[in-house]
Amino acid sequence: ELPDEKIKKVASTNTPVLLLGESGTGKELIARAFHFSSCRLNFPFIAINCSAIPENLLEAELFGIEKGVATGVNKREGKIRQAHKGTIFLDEIADLSLPNQAKLLRVLEENQIEPLGGRNPIPIDVRIIAATNKDLEDEISAGRFRADLFYRLNVIHINLPALRERKDDIPLLVKHFLKTTCSRLSINIKKISPSTMEILSHYNWPGNIRELKNEIERAVALSDSDIIEPHDISPKLQNFKISSSIEKNLLVSPGTTLLDMEKALIIQTLKKTNGNKSEAARRLGITREGLRKKLKRLKISAK
Helix, strand or coil, X not given: CCCHHHHHHHHCCCCCEEEECCCCCCHHHHHHHHHHCCCCCCCCEEEEECCCCCHHHHHXXXXXXXXXXXXXXXXXXXXXXXXXXXXXXXXXXXXXXXXXXXXXXXXXXXXXXXXXXXXXXXXXXXXXEEEECCCHHHHHHCCCCCHHHHHHHCCEEEECCCHHHCHHHHHHHHHHHHHHHHHHCCCCCCEECHHHHHHHHXXXXXXXXHHHHHHHHHHHHHCCCCEECHHHXXXXXXXXXXXXXXXXHHCCCCCCEHHHHHHHHHHHHHHHCCCCHHHHHHHHCCCHHHHHHHHHHCCCCCC
């Protein structure tokens, strides 16, 4: 996440912003933070994915279309016009066609748009925040992206690192997604067990923040208690094997999964408490009923 000071500083300007980073790194979240921290916050924030709309429809979607351009076509206001006095977020900007890039350049240089089939330009006041997971300089070299548009967009550019490169952010993001998901579902906020958080904190998250968000939403939906345990998360995470450095620190053999470690920890704790389940549950930080369920699921005999 960006520091609040940087968000406020970028938000205080009206210059274009270019967000770079892998898919799922939270580029739209950052764009929204810029908008709602700016003087434009009371006006629209419009987001559009340039790769998700067919090329033959994207021009009208962005810039609008005049009535009568084709039989049965009615006048429609484009997304950029809808964002007047606010912010438009253009995700996957590298997938914009060259003709539409030229039109976007006009918006940046002349603050006006020209709808499909229109004869007169329409003045516009909008801040553009663009994002891509591609190297735009490579796209320019390949002739797929206009250099002049790149330099107009690249006034402020921010590289968002992949989640695997900022794992210290994971616990904070987990808490945030837990809170928002539980609020949306109108249920009490659930907690993450230490063993589950251990898995989440060390997994590499190839899908970045988007994948983490989806994982938390899934776990909240499937969990039948107030604490999300390892068996509530995806099988690929349950079977996630910790790295060799962590294995060394924890003195476990290569190939040991966190579920194996959870089972070993429970057995070890029960031995230390002479089979006292209430005391073992207290030391493990779970309820006695939670321990009972773990014993059954992990097929641990406790006499």
